Amino acid sequence: MITRNAQSGGTARSVNDPTAKGKGPPANDGTAAIRTAAPTSRTEAVQDALRQAIMEQKLQPGARLPEDAIGETFGTSRTIAREALGRLAVEGLVELKPNKGAYVANPSLEEALDTFMVRRGLECTVTGLLAGKLKPGEIDALNCFIEKEHSVSGVDDRESIRLAGAFHLLLARMTGNQLLIRYVTEVVSRCSLILAMYGRPHSADCGVDEHRQIVQALVNGDASRANELMDHHLASVAGRAMLEARQERDIRDLLAPYAARIKGL
Amino acid sequence: MITRNAQSGGTARSVNDPTAKGKGPPANDGTAAIRTAAPTSRTEAVQDALRQAIMEQKLQPGARLPEDAIGETFGTSRTIAREALGRLAVEGLVELKPNKGAYVANPSLEEALDTFMVRRGLECTVTGLLAGKLKPGEIDALNCFIEKEHSVSGVDDRESIRLAGAFHLLLARMTGNQLLIRYVTEVVSRCSLILAMYGRPHSADCGVDEHRQIVQALVNGDASRANELMDHHLASVAGRAMLEARQERDIRDLLAPYAARIKGL
DNA sequence: CGTGACTATTTTGCATGCAATTAAAGTGAC
DNA sequence: GTCACTTTAATTGCATGCAAAATAGTCACG
Numbered sequence: 001m002i003t004r005n006a007q008s009g010g011t012a013r014s015v016n017d018p019t020a021k022g023k024g025p026p027a028n029d030g031t032a033a034i035r036t037a038a039p040t041s042r043t044e045a046v047q048d049a050l051r052q053a054i055m056e057q058k059l060q061p062g063a064r065l066p067e068d069a070i071g072e073t074f075g076t077s078r079t080i081a082r083e084a085l086g087r088l089a090v091e092g093l094v095e096l097k098p099n100k101g102a103y104v105a106n107p108s109l110e111e112a113l114d115t116f117m118v119r120r121g122l123e124c125t126v127t128g129l130l131a132g133k134l135k136p137g138e139i140d141a142l143n144c145f146i147e148k149e150h151s152v153s154g155v156d157d158r159e160s161i162r163l164a165g166a167f168h169l170l171l172a173r174m175t176g177n178q179l180l181i182r183y184v185t186e187v188v189s190r191c192s193l194i195l196a197m198y199g200r201p202h203s204a205d206c207g208v209d210e211h212r213q214i215v216q217a218l219v220n221g222d223a224s225r226a227n228e229l230m231d232h233h234l235a236s237v238a239g240r241a242m243l244e245a246r247q248e249r250d251i252r253d254l255l256a257p258y259a260a261r262i263k264g265l
Numbered sequence: 266m267i268t269r270n271a272q273s274g275g276t277a278r279s280v281n282d283p284t285a286k287g288k289g290p291p292a293n294d295g296t297a298a299i300r301t302a303a304p305t306s307r308t309e310a311v312q313d314a315l316r317q318a319i320m321e322q323k324l325q326p327g328a329r330l331p332e333d334a335i336g337e338t339f340g341t342s343r344t345i346a347r348e349a350l351g352r353l354a355v356e357g358l359v360e361l362k363p364n365k366g367a368y369v370a371n372p373s374l375e376e377a378l379d380t381f382m383v384r385r386g387l388e389c390t391v392t393g394l395l396a397g398k399l400k401p402g403e404i405d406a407l408n409c410f411i412e413k414e415h416s417v418s419g420v421d422d423r424e425s426i427r428l429a430g431a432f433h434l435l436l437a438r439m440t441g442n443q444l445l446i447r448y449v450t451e452v453v454s455r456c457s458l459i460l461a462m463y464g465r466p467h468s469a470d471c472g473v474d475e476h477r478q479i480v481q482a483l484v485n486g487d488a489s490r491a492n493e494l495m496d497h498h499l500a501s502v503a504g505r506a507m508l509e510a511r512q513e514r515d516i517r518d519l520l521a522p523y524a525a526r527i528k529g530l
Numbered sequence: 531c532g533t534g535a536c537t538a539t540t541t542t543g544c545a546t547g548c549a550a551t552t553a554a555a556g557t558g559a560c
Numbered sequence: 561g562t563c564a565c566t567t568t569a570a571t572t573g574c575a576t577g578c579a580a581a582a583t584a585g586t587c588a589c590g
Binding site: 066067068078082098099100101 | 570571572573
């Protein structure tokens with residue numbers, strides 16, 4: 001009925017920029033995205049866009065994600081949307097209910113704690129691999145990054161969360177361990193979602209100083225201290241976020257479906 | 266031209282048992298599979314079957330996995346095969362080359378070491394969560410499992426590797442942490458593939474006793490000792506496997522494509 | 531006899547169409 | 561007015577078809 005053009009994909013190219021335009025300059029300082037490399041397939045493009053939309057809370061937790069709507073939005077077929085949703089489900093950002101459809105993940109408190117627990121283990125592996133092995137250029141990059149974190153601290157909460165995640169990602173990338181990078185990327189995504197859901201305002205602020213200490217310990221080659229700091233850091237981030245979360249969460253849960261219905265999606 | 270039946274999927278049911286028949290009784294003691302729950306979709310069924318085939322080395326590392334052939338084998342369309350391959354790629358058992366197709370993963374020595382490194386971190390999280398928290402029934406289950414491991418030790422290498430993996434999986438499941446379970450499942454899959462590729466005969470044998478010690482430490486609630494044991498255990502498994510691997514691997518790499526061509530696949 | 535270009539075939543990437551499941555609306559009985 | 565049932569609409573699950581890319585095969589030419 002739509003008959004967009006011919007049939008095959010050679011022309012429909014509305015994929016490249018649909019949700020990506022919202023932010024500042026595309027300077028790739030690790031700030032921008034989880035994905036570093038340019039998307040190779042359309043599936044990846046849609047996947048990246050959806051991930052960003054979810055993590056920026058443009059798509060509320062619990063919101064429905066119909067294949068049709070997504071495909072149409074991005075100018076692709078349901079096939080692509082479907083596959084992107086499937087992969088995001090693996091990442092834990094999307095929940096896939098059989099025969100019912102895809103929803104933005106709405107992690108329970110328990111799942112949130114599980115995620116942080118796994119994250120602590122992974123990040124200790126990171127610190128273990130990095131302690132005393134950082135090259136001068138890497139140290140500079142980290143310090144520079146922390147500077148940037150400090151500059152937005154207390155100003156833009158959402159940006160703070162994003163940068164905090166990016167910091168941990170940056171560390172993981174320095175290990176060069178591809179699998180570790182993938183896992184840290186995943187848990188950081190999940191944690192960012194969780195913090196955006198459960199976090200109180202300013203909850204991520206005081207993390208900056210802890211980041212500084214961690215880098216210092218890594219530079220000093222003190223692995224166990226870096227581990228300890230990282231562990232404490234993550235535990236405290238989780239703790240700060242969760243403390244007052246219980247009631248608020250219920251309200252949000254209850255409200256989300258109505259909000260989605262009103263907005264029409 | 267095939268016109269198998271009508272059109273839709275309501276009837277084509279050759280999915281349920283294609284590669285699964287090769288082994289003993291279907292008693293579900295954790296021996297059988299990575300997947301515990303019955304597959305809900307056809308995609309999952311194919312995915313599980315392929316995973317098993319790969320881990321049993323029925324499909325050699327590096328072998329091509331054409332969508333067509335897989336779909337035909339399992340009595341489904343390429344769509345299903347494609348999606349299953351995609352998910353296995355996420356798990357790291359399949360390598361997906363754009364516009365070229367899917368291949369059974371052929372991890373390099375570096376990737377193998379990366380995997381073991383990540384695994385150590387994850388499994389330490391497992392031991393940390395489990396130390397002193399095991400219920401009597403769980404302890405029994407573990408001891409029973411170790412007994413079984415011991416019985417096949419030195420008899421059936423492939424089975425030993427499988428059981429060793431299943432033991433770690435069993436531990437992970439006892440944490441109840443879904444994400445942790447997923448990650449451990451993945452790394453165990455990968456490590457099983459790696460051990461099957463790189464492992465010398467009997468390389469996994471002496472692991473049984475270490476398993477026993479780990480359980481003992483967990484029962485005693487000695488978290489740090491359990492961690493230490495687990496770490497040492499995994500490092501030694503990795504070490505045993507890798508030691509003589511270098512040359513042999515090159516040969517296998519070179520041979521794999523030819524083997525695949527001869528067998529026609 | 532080896533090498534390069536051209537063609538044919540295979541295989542992936544993606545879009546679309548049909549059936550089935552599920553959610554919703556509408557209808558009637560109590 | 562509420563509950564149960566039937567019907568209808570929306571959406572998923574899956575298969576198939578077409579085009580592009582990659583590979584294999586063929587033939588002319590050096």
